[in-house]
Amino acid sequence: xxxxxxxxxxxxxxxxxxxxxxxxxxxxxxxxxxxxxxxxxxxxxxxxxxxxxxxxxxxxxxxxxxxxxxxxxxxxxxxxxxxxxxxxxxxxxxxxxxxxxxxxxxxxxxxxxxxxxxxxxxxxxxxxxxxxxxxxxxxxxxxxxxxxxxxxxxxxxxxxxxxxxxxx
Amino acid sequence: xxxxxxxxxxxxxxxxxxxxxxxxxxxxxxxxxxxxxxxxxxxxxxxxxxxxxxxxxxxxxxxxxxxxxxxxxxxxxxxxxxxxxxxxxxxxxxxxxxxxxxxxxxxxxxxxxxxxxxxxxxxxxxxxxxxxxxxxxxxxxxxxxxxxxxxxxxxxxxxxxxxxxxxx
DNA sequence: TCCAAACCCTTGGATGTCCTAGTATATTGC
DNA sequence: GCAATATACTAGGACATCCAAGGGTTTGGA
Numbered sequence: 001x002x003x004x005x006x007x008x009x010x011x012x013x014x015x016x017x018x019x020x021x022x023x024x025x026x027x028x029x030x031x032x033x034x035x036x037x038x039x040x041x042x043x044x045x046x047x048x049x050x051x052x053x054x055x056x057x058x059x060x061x062x063x064x065x066x067x068x069x070x071x072x073x074x075x076x077x078x079x080x081x082x083x084x085x086x087x088x089x090x091x092x093x094x095x096x097x098x099x100x101x102x103x104x105x106x107x108x109x110x111x112x113x114x115x116x117x118x119x120x121x122x123x124x125x126x127x128x129x130x131x132x133x134x135x136x137x138x139x140x141x142x143x144x145x146x147x148x149x150x151x152x153x154x155x156x157x158x159x160x161x162x163x164x165x166x167x168x
Numbered sequence: 169x170x171x172x173x174x175x176x177x178x179x180x181x182x183x184x185x186x187x188x189x190x191x192x193x194x195x196x197x198x199x200x201x202x203x204x205x206x207x208x209x210x211x212x213x214x215x216x217x218x219x220x221x222x223x224x225x226x227x228x229x230x231x232x233x234x235x236x237x238x239x240x241x242x243x244x245x246x247x248x249x250x251x252x253x254x255x256x257x258x259x260x261x262x263x264x265x266x267x268x269x270x271x272x273x274x275x276x277x278x279x280x281x282x283x284x285x286x287x288x289x290x291x292x293x294x295x296x297x298x299x300x301x302x303x304x305x306x307x308x309x310x311x312x313x314x315x316x317x318x319x320x321x322x323x324x325x326x327x328x329x330x331x332x333x334x335x336x
Numbered sequence: 337t338c339c340a341a342a343c344c345c346t347t348g349g350a351t352g353t354c355c356t357a358g359t360a361t362a363t364t365g366c
Numbered sequence: 367g368c369a370a371t372a373t374a375c376t377a378g379g380a381c382a383t384c385c386a387a388g389g390g391t392t393t394g395g396a
Binding site for chain 1: 169170172173174175176177178179181182184190192193195196197198199200202203204205206207208209210211232236248249250251252253254299302303306307308310311312314316317318319320321323324325327328329330331332333334335336
């Protein structure tokens with residue numbers, strides 16, 4: 001999107017915060033802003049790897065989730081809960097995946113309100129290939145050291161738990 | 169969006185990765201997924217605080233950036249570079265901020281290609297009020313410990329630098 | 337039994353992000 | 367000096383996310 005900046009804009013923001021008497025919260029502000037930016041970078045990498053497969057991250061996540069379900073199928077509301085996104089986002093993703101013949105919608109056997117999302121054979125194959133690509137090109141080269149990875153998992157796990165993501 | 173899950177879905181994903189022979193990259197995958205989810209949570213909190221001000225995070229960031237510029241004005245391309253977003257995203261944000269009379273577009277004095285974004289008095293006031301709210305309600309209660317904040321700033325800073333965000 | 341409340345999914349709308357052009361203005365190089 | 371290249375912004379389109387509403391299905395209490 002652009003060439004590297006001469007200075008870290010987030011560090012600058014932190015200095016600005018301190019300069020304006022908000023020193024107390026300057027560091028958390030910087031950390032949070034860094035998380036936002038890191039997410040943006042990671043998402044771009046992931047989308048870049050998935051593009052050749054005709055997938056976006058949202059669709060890939062759903063595909064991967066289904067591929068781990070014992071039966072290869074999940075109710076939409078279950079998928080929404082596990083992916084932690086709004087139900088309408090799942091509807092959107094399923095619409096597109098279904099058009100691509102990677103999943104199929106089927107009625108729930110006992111609950112007429114519920115719709116099951118089912119992986120097709122092509123969907124399962126594509127999920128596997130996409131996962132391999134992501135593992136090789138993104139997760140396997142994250143750039144984070146092993147210790148930092150462990151630390152991130154712990155710190156962000158605590159944060160997510162405190163935010164009400166899960167009980168455990 | 170939903171009640172807490174009984175188990176951490178990211179930890180489950182990590183176990184699934186290991187179970188499928190991708191143990192080498194399971195941890196980075198979990199860390200990256202956690203970053204994505206954490207960003208989602210933080211963004212929701214921030215947007216919640218900004219909503220009463222009629223602002224979104226994208227618009228607030230631009231407003232805050234301008235409020236720190238010495239002259240209260242910046243060329244659009246400069247803003248795009250500093251915020252690390254696509255130029256069209258800045259166009260979009262400026263359109264809306266201008267409709268709200270928080271900024272004004274003005275021609276660059278010497279370069280006819282460039283457009284300056286200028287903070288209005290209301291824009292400056294609103295930026296200040298919104299910043300106070302964010303500091304009190306989000307950054308001041310991030311939930312991250314001081315040590316974790318320092319660690320995040322360092323680790324994510326290294327990551328962003330390696331990703332080519334800045335030279336420094 | 338039966339109706340109200342709860343739940344599930346979808347549609348429509350608002351935002352934001354990116355990409356791909358297209359237009360206008362500057363700079364460069366011959 | 368002028369053409370070719372580079373830069374700056376914007377228009378249009380594809381996607382994703384959320385919220386608000388609406389229609390169908392279940393559940394539960396009177």
